Amino acid sequence: MDRNRSLSQSLWQAFRRYALLPMIMVELALITIYVVTNQWVTQQTKQELVETALSESTQIAKRQATVVDAQLVSVEKQLALYRESVAAVLDDPRITWQGHEQWTQGASGQFFTRKALGQDGIAAFYSALTPSPQQNLDRIEQLRMLTPVMRQMVADDSWVQQVYFNTHDSLNVIYPFIDVGSQYAADVDIPKFNFFYLADEQHNPARNPVWTPVYLDPAGQGWMLSVIAPVYKNDSLVGVAGADVTIEKLINYLTHTQVPWDGFVVLASQSGKILALPERAQQRLDITVPQSYAVKHAKRDETDYQSTNLADINGAQALLSHWQSNPDSLQTIALGGMSYIAAWHPVAETDWQVLVLVEEAKLLARTNNIYRQTELLSLILLAGLVIFYLLYFQFVKSRTQRFSQRLNRNLKKLSDALAKTGRQEFELTIPDLEAPELNRLALQITQVAEQLRSNLFSLRKNEARLRFALESSGESLITQSMEYNRVEVTDNFRVISQRAEKVFNLDEYSSWIHPDDREKVQALRLHAQQSKQPLSADYRLQRKDGSFVWVQSRGQVLHDEASGQELIIGTLTDISERKAIEQNLRAAKDAANEANRAKSKLLSSITHEIKTPLTTILGIADILRYKLANVEHRTSLRRLISAAEHLNHLVDDILTLSKLESRALQVSAERVTPHRLIAETIDWFSEILETSETVIQCELLDNPPELDIDPIRFKQVLTNLLSNAIKYSPNNSKVKVIEAQTEQVYTITVKDEGWGIPPLYRERLFESFNRFGREQTAVEGTGIGLAICRELMNLMGGEVSYQPQEKGSLFILSFPVR
Numbered sequence: 001m002d003r004n005r006s007l008s009q010s011l012w013q014a015f016r017r018y019a020l021l022p023m024i025m026v027e028l029a030l031i032t033i034y035v036v037t038n039q040w041v042t043q044q045t046k047q048e049l050v051e052t053a054l055s056e057s058t059q060i061a062k063r064q065a066t067v068v069d070a071q072l073v074s075v076e077k078q079l080a081l082y083r084e085s086v087a088a089v090l091d092d093p094r095i096t097w098q099g100h101e102q103w104t105q106g107a108s109g110q111f112f113t114r115k116a117l118g119q120d121g122i123a124a125f126y127s128a129l130t131p132s133p134q135q136n137l138d139r140i141e142q143l144r145m146l147t148p149v150m151r152q153m154v155a156d157d158s159w160v161q162q163v164y165f166n167t168h169d170s171l172n173v174i175y176p177f178i179d180v181g182s183q184y185a186a187d188v189d190i191p192k193f194n195f196f197y198l199a200d201e202q203h204n205p206a207r208n209p210v211w212t213p214v215y216l217d218p219a220g221q222g223w224m225l226s227v228i229a230p231v232y233k234n235d236s237l238v239g240v241a242g243a244d245v246t247i248e249k250l251i252n253y254l255t256h257t258q259v260p261w262d263g264f265v266v267l268a269s270q271s272g273k274i275l276a277l278p279e280r281a282q283q284r285l286d287i288t289v290p291q292s293y294a295v296k297h298a299k300r301d302e303t304d305y306q307s308t309n310l311a312d313i314n315g316a317q318a319l320l321s322h323w324q325s326n327p328d329s330l331q332t333i334a335l336g337g338m339s340y341i342a343a344w345h346p347v348a349e350t351d352w353q354v355l356v357l358v359e360e361a362k363l364l365a366r367t368n369n370i371y372r373q374t375e376l377l378s379l380i381l382l383a384g385l386v387i388f389y390l391l392y393f394q395f396v397k398s399r400t401q402r403f404s405q406r407l408n409r410n411l412k413k414l415s416d417a418l419a420k421t422g423r424q425e426f427e428l429t430i431p432d433l434e435a436p437e438l439n440r441l442a443l444q445i446t447q448v449a450e451q452l453r454s455n456l457f458s459l460r461k462n463e464a465r466l467r468f469a470l471e472s473s474g475e476s477l478i479t480q481s482m483e484y485n486r487v488e489v490t491d492n493f494r495v496i497s498q499r500a501e502k503v504f505n506l507d508e509y510s511s512w513i514h515p516d517d518r519e520k521v522q523a524l525r526l527h528a529q530q531s532k533q534p535l536s537a538d539y540r541l542q543r544k545d546g547s548f549v550w551v552q553s554r555g556q557v558l559h560d561e562a563s564g565q566e567l568i569i570g571t572l573t574d575i576s577e578r579k580a581i582e583q584n585l586r587a588a589k590d591a592a593n594e595a596n597r598a599k600s601k602l603l604s605s606i607t608h609e610i611k612t613p614l615t616t617i618l619g620i621a622d623i624l625r626y627k628l629a630n631v632e633h634r635t636s637l638r639r640l641i642s643a644a645e646h647l648n649h650l651v652d653d654i655l656t657l658s659k660l661e662s663r664a665l666q667v668s669a670e671r672v673t674p675h676r677l678i679a680e681t682i683d684w685f686s687e688i689l690e691t692s693e694t695v696i697q698c699e700l701l702d703n704p705p706e707l708d709i710d711p712i713r714f715k716q717v718l719t720n721l722l723s724n725a726i727k728y729s730p731n732n733s734k735v736k737v738i739e740a741q742t743e744q745v746y747t748i749t750v751k752d753e754g755w756g757i758p759p760l761y762r763e764r765l766f767e768s769f770n771r772f773g774r775e776q777t778a779v780e781g782t783g784i785g786l787a788i789c790r791e792l793m794n795l796m797g798g799e800v801s802y803q804p805q806e807k808g809s810l811f812i813l814s815f816p817v818r
Helices: 007-089 137-144 147-156 247-255 279-285 316-325 360-422 436-473 493-497 506-511 515-531 576-627 631-661 674-684 686-692 711-727 759-764 785-795
Strands: 103-105 111-113 123-126 160-167 171-175 223-233 236-246 264-269 274-276 329-335 338-346 352-359 476-481 486-489 503-505 535-542 548-559 566-574 670-672 695-699 707-709 734-741 745-751 799-804 809-816
Touching (some): 007 137, 007 147, 007 160, 007 236, 007 352, 007 360, 137 171, 147 171, 223 247, 236 247, 247 274, 316 329, 338 360, 360 436, 476 548, 548 576, 674 686, 674 695, 674 734, 674 745, 686 711, 711 745, 711 785, 759 799
Antiparallel strands (some): 123 171, 264 274, 264 352, 329 338, 338 352, 476 566, 486 503, 670 707, 734 745, 745 809, 799 809
16 A cells, blocks of 8 residues: 555545445346346246146145045944944844834835934834834844944044945934935835945955945935945844945045145046036136035935046046056146146045146246346346446545545544543543544543543452452452463462462363363363353362362453463352252252152053953953843942942043153144033943932033043043042032133033032142042042143143132133134
8 A cells, every 4th residue: 555645545546446346346247147047047946846836736646645545444444343343232132122102104114213213313214125024123223222333433533424234124224313214215125235235245255344336325415435344144144334425525625625826636536537626626627516416215326426527628638548547647737728737646445536736827927927027127227237336436536535634634633632541641622523423432532531540440449359359258269371371379279279379380280170070171271262251160179188179160261461361260169068968969859750750650550450450350341231131240240340440440540640740641632512522421420420319410501612622631630520529429419510601711610519628628639649638538539630630631721720619619620712
């Protein structure tokens, strides 16, 4: 740099050389790179989008096909269990026809049920082809025993429309109830329908559950698919159990599948017949797909599902050709004059294909629009840049000259003030400068000078205070220099180490550190020096008499301006007493943790060992309940089952508590309405209520909210509260279950007329193994039910609370309403 050049010339030359010209060249290069790369990126983006769309479409097709297949397999497994239940009760001589008043004869000789057999029960129908003397009405009564099983199948699986059992003599038993008298033809011949004969020995020699083709349901539910399984007695086909899945439910599921880029899902058969297609897709492809169809008095199979074929769409012939030769693939095709990205995958249990279509134009529309906008923007930027720099170049040159002149005058005044400060002349008077920023700088220089004077005084005073504080607290000030291999300490170091010297060699000091701690301390020193982070280390230091003392060293890396070296300055404190306390606390904690683990392991082991024989006892007792005819034996058996169920419930509670304490229990939340769960829980207490003559009164809401809860754990909480209410209430008393709801909270209240909880025990109400003074009474219990209730409610996002009453107890379960 030329020292004879003026400030104005230097500023202008430096700005032009190091700012303007490089900036212009860089920006021109960036614009050029931007234009070139924009074209490349656009093409790559289009290619990537197409590949992504193909991949996404393939995944969607596979996922939806897998979901449909898994759902059909689930239905098949449920039917297999139902088939076993039918075989168990069929022709049981103990179960005979009860002559129900709902059973009536039609005008054409058919027999049927006018109403359901029992609450939410089955419907039954005997064709006129089977005369009354030949009808086996006992089978209706036997199948009625399986109503809970059929009801559970329909309730558990939303795809199952109805469950039924057909016999070779045209008896039909079906759940849920339908008006079979008006729906079925009087002389319907059931064995001639595919949902019967496809399960016989000729068509199904393996006797496994099989799926029917799509057929028109004679029960009036439209087009559907059935899984059927034969039931044999003595190697003779007695009948066929079945479960129906309506085509409409499959259509509704696939129609609402979300596909990116405004795409849609098509469900079609291998031959190309369309089963499901969204309305917006029908408008694009200019076709119509029927949704549902029902029939009455059917006497024969109807399997010709009337729907549009893919072959009717312009350009779909190529798709069908690829489809039939390769059942799992993807490609780009033209349909109805539009280019689509297509992917398909088969549904394993059927001859169906799930087809995903995405319009290529919609996929690339945004990318093309962005590319056109960036091209226009590039031209505008280039023109604006040229004009801007021509004007800016001239403006900066003139402003630089004037600025340098003003700056020289003001810098001279500030330079004089700083020179006085350097000579420790802190009384400064700086004349008024030409810019507010410079005046603020001048004010700051004046304030800094005043602060320096104050700091010099405070520094000397604080240094004396710090030294006195360190000496009083027993801490020693320690200064370490790794560069000069030197350590300096204050007087208190003599108390800590029994050494009177105040200056040591760093290597010598390191040799006094316990061998197990030495490497750690050296690594911490090095890390603090490199990272400039504070240093904190606990280690053992050898005293002069050879014993070791625990010390804590804390410090900070500081740069010594006088010597130019970096020092670690801090304190050294004797922490031997604290370390002894910490060691005792760790030993106590380890002992407590080990005892808790041993307790949890013992509880889990004992309860599992009890659970296995209990399950066997309950299973055998349940079988004997149907076989024992002696009244006295049946009474004893009921007592056995009651005691075993009580013990089983106790084991479940202990297992649950063990999992809760080990944090191993997780809840599976579902969106459910609590009415059904409340009813099932109360039904479980039916025998107990009959014995104690206790009455449960329910005050339920007409329209309760849906809750995100775990149904099993919800019933476990409600079971514990009802069990306590019944156990701790006298006979002939009432227990109330009351629902209530506000805008934000839904509650269930359980209120009894028992002895209540004494005030002495209310603070420990939800602690484990607390029976509130009832330990010596005849009432059974372990005192863990309320503890389990609280933990399970917390896991489900709710809470359980207790309100004292003049008579009895009142517990409230609260759930947030979302």
